[in-house]
Amino acid sequence: DQVNSMMKYDRKKTEFLVNLSHELRTPLNVILGAIQLMEFDLDLANNCIKEPECLKVMKHNCFRLVRLINNLIDMTKIDLNYFHINKRNCDIVNLVEKITLSVVDYAKSKNITVTFDTNTEEKIIACDPEQIERIVLNLLSNAIKFTQQGGNIFVRTCDCGDKIRIIVKDNGIGIPKDKQKSIFNKFEQVDKSLTREHEGSGIGLSIVKALVEKHNGSIKLNSELGKGSEFIVELPCEVLDESKYKSGSSSNDKISDIDEYNDRIYLELADIN
């Protein structure tokens, strides 16, 4: 009986989080809309004026909130088993390469080199490209966050026959052995102090793990403190019978304004200062 009421309470808490997240999104959308209007008024598109620093700061921090709220919504949906992925056949090698290339300039501005490598030019598998993008961007964003200036990040896809591996490796600060299992748990961070150097909510990796598992895949970590970390995502190489599935966009209700590819990249990297 006690277990039953605990479960009920837990469900109530999760439902509260979903409602709260949705309530937080509304004013945030209004603020983002207002910022966009200001940008429009300044005619930034025609390069009449450089974007004022304060506008950039407002937008950047709105994006951080958007990411946090989207992640909270997804986390609660995953907990309640409401989260569905939309698989279709796509070239995972090309997808991962494109995502990796999209952060190269960003990493360069932090003096970090990002390199992509693969043992195959193409591999068509059934996956949800939007979610693969989030998985890889989350791992890359962490790699950039926890790697010092002058560091290196390697992304590699490896065709292993019935499985494909996506490896994101950095030579950053590494993760202590006793934390390597728990960092995939919700809200888990190695450095929880208020004075920590990096921003974050500690839900990125728990979502990554859940998204990988939704693809019937697995995620592993090899890391040594002070030397670096390597995250290995393994996905099964299945393809869908094209005639048997409907293509269409993901039904997950994210904040709708953030559709542009560049904005989505920017959004996922918004925790890095």
Ligand code: ADP
């Ligand atoms: P956060 O929002 O805090 O980055 P994550 O769930 O993405 O949350 O990561 C959880 C924790 O795992 C981080 O706070 C960090 O301590 C550790 N971590 C994740 N990726 C790396 C990495 N590449 N190098 C070192 N530590 C990492």
